[in-house]
Amino acid sequence: MKTIYIKEVVLHNIRVSLKAPFTTSFGTMQTKDVCIVEVIDESGISGWGETVSSNEPYYNEETTYTAVYMLKDFLIPRIIQREISHPKEIHEMLSFVRRNQIAKAALETAVWDAFAKKNEKSLSEVLGGEKKEIAVGKSIGIQESPSQLVEKVRKYVDEGFKKIKVKIAPGADIEYIDAVRKEFSNIPLMADANSAYTLEHMEHLKKLDKYNLMMIEQPLAYDDIIDHAILQKNMSTPICLDESIHSYEDALKAIELGSCRIINIKIGRVGGLQESIRIHNLCKEHNIPVWCGGMLETGIARAHNIHMTTLANFTLPGDTAPSSHYWEEDIVKPEITMNNGYIQVPSGLGIGYEIDNEKLKEISFQTVKINSNQSTHPIPG
Ligand SMILES: O=C(O)CCC(=O)c1ccccc1C(=O)O
Ligand SMILES: [Mg+2]
Incomplete structure (x- = not known):
C-alpha cells in the first residue's frame, strides 16, 4: 500500500x-x-x-x-x-x-x-468491508404527542426504513411506545433514552418489556456500565450502549459485566475508524451484534458511517438516513439516497462522494x- x-x-x-x-x-x-x-x-x-x-x-x-x-x-x-x-x-x-x-x-x-x-480503493475496501448495500433505520425525536409520533412512524415505515428508533424520556415513554405498537405490531422498533433514567426507574422501565423492542439504548447515566448490568439482569429487552462506550476497553468491560447485549458504534464517540473496527471485531467474537449510530452528520461523516457498516458484524440497521432527512443543504454530491430501505455503498475512491x-x-x-x-x-x- x-x-x-x-x-x-x-x-x-x-x-x-x-x-x-x-x-x-x-x-x-x-x-x-x-x-x-x-x-x-x-x-x-x-x-x-x-x-x-x-x-x-x-x-x-x-x-x-x-x-x-x-x-x-x-x-x-x-x-x-x-x-x-x-x-x-x-x-x-x-x-x-x-x-x-x-x-x-x-x-x-x-x-x-x-x-x-x-x-x-473505496473506503469500504481498505476497511475490509463486505456489503454492497446497507440497511437503514430512522431515528425519530421526541414528539408533542403519541398520535403525532404514530404519524411520523407511519411516514417512515412507508418510506421503507428497516428499523424505527423512538427517542424517549420520563413523561414521553410508555404511552408513546404503546401507541406505536398498537398501530404497528410487527415493525423492528427500539427506544433511545439518552441517559434520561436511573436505577430508581427500574420498575417503570420494565414496563417496556412487553412491547417486543429490539433494544433499549442507553437508559442510564452517560458514563455508567455498573447500573446498566443490574438493569439488564432485570429486563428481558436487550440493552444497547451508546454514550458509555468510548473505546475498545470500555466495550470489553461492558461485555464482561453484562451491561449490554448490543453496542451502537459511533466513529466520533470512539475516536475514529481504527477503534471502531477493533470494537466491531471484539463484539463479533462475543456474539454481540453492532450497528452504526448517527450524530446528525453532514454527508461526509455519513459516508464514513456507510462504509464502516459494510463490515460483517454490522447486522442491525444503522441511524444512517439519507441526506434529505437532515440539512437544508448537504455538502456532498450526489446526495445520499435510499432505495427500499437500503443505501448502495458507493464504489468510487475513498468515501465515494464528491465534496x-x-x-x-x-x-x-x-x-x-x-x-x-x-x-x-x-x-x-
Ligand atoms: O443521525 C441520526 O439520525 C441519529 C440521531 C440520534 O439519535 C442522535 C443524534 C444526536 C446525538 C445523539 C443521538 C443518539 O443516537 O443518541
Ligand atoms: Mg443514542
Whole structure:
C-alpha cells in the first residue's frame, strides 16, 4: 500500500440548519456548527472528515469548538508534515491527548479517506468491508404527542426504513411506545433514552418489556456500565450502549459485566475508524451484534458511517438516513439516497462522494490552513 505524506490540513467551519428541530432527552437541536477537516497530501489528494459534535456539550463533553481547539493546538501538529504508512497508526499517534474522541475522529477519518484515494480503493475496501448495500433505520425525536409520533412512524415505515428508533424520556415513554405498537405490531422498533433514567426507574422501565423492542439504548447515566448490568439482569429487552462506550476497553468491560447485549458504534464517540473496527471485531467474537449510530452528520461523516457498516458484524440497521432527512443543504454530491430501505455503498475512491466545493465555500464562515507545527505546546514524536 502507498504511504501518504500530510502536507496541509484545512479546517472549514460551517453552520448548517436542520429541516426540522430534533428533540432528545438532553435538548432540541436546530442548527449546528461543523468543522470540516480536509487533509491534503503531497500529490494534492484531499481526504475529508468532520466534527460530529454539536455546539453544546449535552450528548458528551465535547463541542464543535473544543474539537477545533484540540485539532489546531494538539492533534494536527502531531501528524502535519509527516509520512503515514497506514491510517490505522493515527489513533495511537493521537493517544497522547486524553479523550477528545470526536476531535480525533474528524482528523483520523480524513486520513483514511485520503489513504484510500491514494491507493485507488473505496473506503469500504481498505476497511475490509463486505456489503454492497446497507440497511437503514430512522431515528425519530421526541414528539408533542403519541398520535403525532404514530404519524411520523407511519411516514417512515412507508418510506421503507428497516428499523424505527423512538427517542424517549420520563413523561414521553410508555404511552408513546404503546401507541406505536398498537398501530404497528410487527415493525423492528427500539427506544433511545439518552441517559434520561436511573436505577430508581427500574420498575417503570420494565414496563417496556412487553412491547417486543429490539433494544433499549442507553437508559442510564452517560458514563455508567455498573447500573446498566443490574438493569439488564432485570429486563428481558436487550440493552444497547451508546454514550458509555468510548473505546475498545470500555466495550470489553461492558461485555464482561453484562451491561449490554448490543453496542451502537459511533466513529466520533470512539475516536475514529481504527477503534471502531477493533470494537466491531471484539463484539463479533462475543456474539454481540453492532450497528452504526448517527450524530446528525453532514454527508461526509455519513459516508464514513456507510462504509464502516459494510463490515460483517454490522447486522442491525444503522441511524444512517439519507441526506434529505437532515440539512437544508448537504455538502456532498450526489446526495445520499435510499432505495427500499437500503443505501448502495458507493464504489468510487475513498468515501465515494464528491465534496460540493462551491457550496462549502458559500457556507464557510472561517477557513484555517495549517501546513506546519505552530503549536506552542510540547508535542511528542
Ligand atoms: O443521525 C441520526 O439520525 C441519529 C440521531 C440520534 O439519535 C442522535 C443524534 C444526536 C446525538 C445523539 C443521538 C443518539 O443516537 O443518541
Ligand atoms: Mg443514542
